[in-house]
Amino acid sequence: MRIMAIGYMALIAKAAESGYFKWLLARASEIGKMALSCYICITSLQPLSFSVGGCDWVIKSKSPGILFFWALITAIMSLFAHLWLPKFSLGPVE
Template sequence: MGAISFLIGKFQDFSLWSVLEKVGKMSLSCYVLQNVVSSILFYGWGFGLGGHPRSFFVIFVWILICLFQMLFATLWLHYFKMGPMESARKCLASLVIKKNIKKDLKL
C-alpha cells in the first residue's frame, strides 16, 4: 500500500491511474469477468488449458486478462455510468429496500 501511495504521489499525471480508477469503479464486474474468462480458459468444459501450464504461460494469460479488463472498463464507462454487475446489485438492493419499507408500513 505504501509503495502504491508513493507511486501515485510521485507520478500523479500518469495516464494508467485513470484506467485503474475505471477498473476500480467496476470492481464487481471485473471480478466476475475475470472468473468467467479464467474458467473458460482453464477448466475442462472450456479450452482445458489448466492441466499443467507453465508459470510464464499463466502469468501471460493473467496479463492479457488484466489488459482486457482495463479496455472493457474504459469502453463500458464511456457509455454507461456504472458496470453491469454494479447496476444489477443496485437494482436488486433497491427492490429489497422497497419491499422492506412496504412490509414495515403494513405493520
C-alpha cells in the same frame, strides 16, 4: 521483512504522487468503478481459458504462461471498463 514492505509502500506512494503511473492509476480507477462486473468477468474467463480453452498444459507445466493469461484477462477487463464508462456511470452489473 516488514521494513521492506513499508519501504515498498513508500516507493509506490511516492511514484503515484509524482505522476509516474498516471495512466495505470486511471485504468485501475475505471476497474474500481466496475468492480462487480470485472469480478464476474474474471471468474468466468479464468476457468474457460485455463481448462476448456486448451490451456490446461499451462497449469500442469507451471510455466510463466499463467502470468501471460492473467495479464491478458486484466487487459480485457481494463479495455471493457475504458470503453463502457464514457457512456454509463457504472458497470452493467452494478
